[in-house]
Amino acid sequence: MKLNLDPQAINSVLDGRWAAARRRGRELAHESITHEDPADDLETTRARTLTGVGLMADTGLPMVSLPPEMGGRNEHATNVAGFEETVTASPSLQIKAGVQFGLFGGAILHLGDSEQHEKWLVDAQQGKLLGSFAMTEIGHGSDVASVATTATYDPEAEEFVIHTPFRAATKEYIGNAARDARAAVVFAQLITAGVNHGVHALFVPIRDEAGEPVPGVSIEDDAFKGGLKGVDNGRIAFDEVRVPRANLLNRYGAVTAEGTYSSPIESPGRRFFTMLGTLVQGRVSLDGASIVASKIALDIAVRYGLERKQFNSVSDIHETTLLDYQQHQRRLMPAIAEVYASALAHEKLLTSFEEVFSGSDDSEENRALLETRAAGFKADSTWMALDVIQECREACGGAGFMAENRLVGLRADLDVYATFEGDNTVLLQLVGKRILGDYAKEFAHLDVGGAARFIGTQAAEHTLYRTGLANAGLAISDVFTRNLSDKRIRSGRLQRSLLETRLEVMVSGLAQALRPATKMSTADAAELFNSQQHEFIEMARAYVELEKWKALDEAMREQEDADQAKVFRRLRDTYGLTLIEKHVGWHLMYGRLPMLRARQLTETLNRLCAKLAANALDLVDAFGYEDVHRRATIATGIEAKRQTEAADYYRHARAQQDFPIEEKQLRKAAKAAAKTEGKAAGKGSAGKGPARKAKAAK
Structure with a gap:
């Protein structure tokens, strides 16, 4: 194995x-x-x-x-x-x-x-x-377009006046602000000649050489947080602070000495999103950092699980190793598969990031792909990290709760990653809008025959639902998706088809549900969108899951070494089937998976996890980390020494004449002796039987 x-x-x-x-x-x-x-x-x-x-x-x-x-x-x-x-x-x-x-x-x-x-x-x-990035406000977090800080241009002085008009407009959670920053890039509503041109960024000094706030700038310390103790987050407010006109970061918007505004991008909305798009690096790096933290946690938990023993199963001396238990394998092996998938998807994200910002492929299509993946991957991976680290903590029992073993610290520090650089729920809505936009463009270019085929397929599916055929064991997928004719649940074609079809059905369903919005008032359209928000977010998550599965599938196909290709296939199948098991209710409800195949999921995943567990140490060794990176006492081999010491003690102790007998063994021995005496007495009575009968006959 x-x-x-x-x-x-x-x-x-x-x-x-x-x-x-x-x-x-x-x-x-x-x-x-x-x-x-x-x-x-x-x-x-x-x-x-x-x-x-x-x-x-x-x-x-x-x-x-x-x-x-x-x-x-x-x-x-x-x-x-x-x-x-x-x-x-x-x-x-x-x-x-x-x-x-x-x-x-x-x-x-x-x-x-x-x-x-x-x-x-x-x-x-x-x-x-040293500087800060002053975007978020108390009153507006992810809604950057609505920040209330103003930068009003004064043409006589050729200066911008930076002002915080009310308490909720204070810049909040700003890294480096409480202690170290000397300047900040401040995002504010740019106003000149009585016109608000939307959010722009300005370079604003906030401390002097002595480290004191400059006049008009007030700074508060956020002090202790739930994690990230080393980051000096704080609040910054401005009371008509003046900076030179040249301090406006002017790539996408400039103001002349007289106060005339100009921009290479005419549309205010497109200008705003283009500006924010250039700052996508934060989301890319949080995706990668979350994967790194997940790797560290799994590295620690697997090493501990391979050494820690618990409960006697087949020996009075040797206990069973944690990772030999099926449920322990089910806790950690799917997590390893998900981290591998995320790491390989992140590599593709980095490739797009490099292409866009180096200029080798700065096409609108590639930039949109980068922004969509960065938002979706960041959301999925930061949530993954919290789940993986928590599972690893629990898998290490009380030892995992000790600060010296790092897991609780990692969990606390990674918690806020889910809201850094955009709240995950908001980011997934961005992903969903982009997916629907692409769907609308694709559908707009379908010819009449293509549209008819699409509508015909939808109608046929509804017919299956109405007649109940889907519930009679015939899945819609068997009718419309040839790839699912493979009977093996581990089939890569089957996994891909299920993941792709789920996304396609969700996209088309949402598109149809939201279609009336084009003829509604703004308020009614917003209400309709809000009624579909949950489905929107689930659709975005389905997109990310498919992208990560495809990255792992592609990596599997690139492996030339037979055993390496085999372990990558096991990882791919574990990740894919875990996703299908997670959403099995959807696949059954929509007739995409027959009940017979759905029942194969648990057994198949159990076998896959057992196979991966046999190479668990290899899989975490491949992360490339050393003791200095893990810095967890339980991952240093100390547990193996404890177990060896315990086994040696009991082996030696049991060989001594004065070793105490356990009560249950004494009772067992007494019961066996009584049983033996009873049998012996029975044999004696049986021997006297014929003589007694003869005497009675006389």
Whole structure:
């Protein structure tokens, strides 16, 4: 059952094109100053994290995304791939460095002009100019278009006046704000000549050289949070703070000295989304960082599960190893398969990110694909990380709850990832809108015959429902999807068809449900959309699940080594069938899966998990992490030593004459002795029987 695998070869597949950058990012974990000690106070933790940001700058990774004339290489994915691996050192470091280099520096890079680059960018990416990314407000989080902070242009002074008009307009949860930032990229409503041109970004100094807030800027400390103790989040408010006209990051909107506004993008809505689209790096990196955290958790839990023993099953001395139990396999093996799928999908996301921002393929289609995947993958992977880490914590029992074993710390730190860079639910709505938009475009180009075939198929399906044939064991999929004629539930064609068909049915159903909105008032259309919001989000999640399954399927087909190809197939099938089992009610309800095949899911997954468990150590070794990255006592081999010590003790003790007898053994021995005496007495009576009979006859 166990395959002959080379973890390093699998690691090459997982780390992919940017393997060197990933390993470089992991090196930060070798510096103990980057590790977060739960016993440290707030100030100590923040200071250590800031030191880690400096070490990150020293690697040169933040500079590689800059153009060659500024000392960079125009390699954007290299930067992100290395940066997301800093989770191995500390999630606080990953987030604080992300604010500094990805958000603050990234905003200057993508929204500013060459003069602004020269003035601020290199210092930002070298960690000399510490900054914040001031977008979110108390009253508006994910709804960036509605932020209330204003930037009103004064043509006489040629300055913008930055103002917080009321308390709910205060910038909130701003990383680096409470302690370290000297400047901020502030998102505000740009007003000039009495016209509001929507949200734009401005470079605004917030502290002087001594670290004190500049006049008109007030800063509050968010202090303790549920996690990420090393990140100094805070609130920033502005009381008519003036900055020069040149501080407007003007790639997508500029104001002349006289106050005339101009933009290369005429539509305000399209301009806004284009500006935000340039900042997609944050979502890409959170997707990758969540996968890294999930890998660490699984690495710890699997190593512990292979050593920790619990309950005697076949021996009085040797207990059963946790990972030999079927349910333990079902807890961890599907999680490993999901993390592999997510890691390989992330590699595709990084490829799109590199193509768009390097300029090798900056087409509208590729940019839309990048934004859709980044939003969807970020949502799915951040939720996955929370589920995986929690499962790993529980799988390690009480030991998993100890801070020294990292799992509870990882869970707390990753919690807020689900709302960073856009709340996951909001992001999935964005994904859903894009999918429906693509569907509408595709349907618009169908010829009359194609539309007729589509309508005919829909009508035929409704007929099956009405006649009850679907409930009589004949699945609609058997009628309309030839791929499902394969009887084996592990069939890749079957998995793909079920995942694709589910998405297609959800898309077409939503499209039909929302079609009346085009003829409704704005209020009625909004109400109709709200009534379909849950289906919208489920459709987006179905899209992400399909994309991740396809990434794992593609990787499986690329493997040349037989055993490596086989383990990738096991991973693919485990991930695919887990998704089908998760949504089995939908597949049955819509007649996509016959009951007979649905019953095969549990048994098949049990077998797959057992096979994967045989190579569990190889699969987590392939993540490429060492003790310094895991930093969990239970994953160092200490448990195996404890188990060996216990077994040796009992083996030696049982050999001694004075070893106490267990009560149940004593009772068992007494019962056996009594039974033996009873049999012996019976035999004696039987021997005297004939003589007694003879005497009675006389």
